[in-house]
Amino acid sequence: NAGVMQNPRHLVRRRGQEARLRCSPMKGHSHVYWYRQLPEEGLKFMVYLQKENIIDESGMPKERFSAEFPKEGPSILRIQQVVRGDSAAYFCASSLGYEQYFGPGTRLTVT
Amino acid sequence: GENVEQHPSTLSVQEGDSAVIKCTYSDSASNYFPWYKQELGKRPQLIIDIRSNVGEKKDQRIAVTLNKTAKHFSLHITETQPEDSAVYFCAATRGEYGNKLVFGAGTILRVKS
Numbered sequence: 001n002a003g004v005m006q007n008p009r010h011l012v013r014r015r016g017q018e019a020r021l022r023c024s025p026m027k028g029h030s031h032v033y034w035y036r037q038l039p040e041e042g043l044k045f046m047v048y049l050q051k052e053n054i055i056d057e058s059g060m061p062k063e064r065f066s067a068e069f070p071k072e073g074p075s076i077l078r079i080q081q082v083v084r085g086d087s088a089a090y091f092c093a094s095s096l097g098y099e100q101y102f103g104p105g106t107r108l109t110v111t
Numbered sequence: 112g113e114n115v116e117q118h119p120s121t122l123s124v125q126e127g128d129s130a131v132i133k134c135t136y137s138d139s140a141s142n143y144f145p146w147y148k149q150e151l152g153k154r155p156q157l158i159i160d161i162r163s164n165v166g167e168k169k170d171q172r173i174a175v176t177l178n179k180t181a182k183h184f185s186l187h188i189t190e191t192q193p194e195d196s197a198v199y200f201c202a203a204t205r206g207e208y209g210n211k212l213v214f215g216a217g218t219i220l221r222v223k224s
Contacts, residue, residue, distance in 0.1 A: 102154040
């Protein structure tokens with residue numbers, strides 16, 4: 001049973017470019033969460049999605065960030081016009097009930 | 112909203128000793144409390160969790176206790192081993208579906224052999 005998958009694992013973008021991070025939940029899981037981890041800090045909730053619906057985006061920055069979880073395919077976190085402060089590890093997690101299982105993360109570096 | 116505080120921020124123990132990490136939460140409606148272990152450069156890994164209708168849960172060398180009245184919960188690791196060295200995060204959430212995990216700031220555990 002494959003776990004949560006994320007790609008790419010590492011992503012380098014120049015300031016002003018777009019970053020697209022992908023997450024495939026565990027088989028059978030319909031809930032996807034995105035968290036951000038700044039260097040040497042804890043995890044901060046960004047957004048919670050179900051298929052074709054954003055349920056809670058209270059942790060998303062108001063501008064430049066968006067997320068989707070289409071009927072087919074992975075969940076995508078999109079960051080437009082990246083800035084240096086966006087450099088972080090972005091983790092997604094999936095769940096069926098209480099337990100959330102994390103993917104390996106995408107480490108975004110903005111140069 | 113929920114706020115989770117975690118102590119200590121770093122903890123060094125001798126191999127074979129016990130380690131205890133404590134967390135407090137602010138939202139009395141929180142009812143699920145997981146603990147995650149994160150090794151350097153790796154994903155957070157769920158190691159144990161507890162729900163609000165239970166006071167204690169044990170899994171081999173690790174245990175978690177919950178005091179709902181005081182709104183705090185603790186992770187206990189006995190007979191520590193070098194491979195227990197990692198960052199440990201506590202978290203809290205209100206419900207089963209659609210509720211974000213609010214994490215503590217983390218504890219760096221170092222087990223010296």
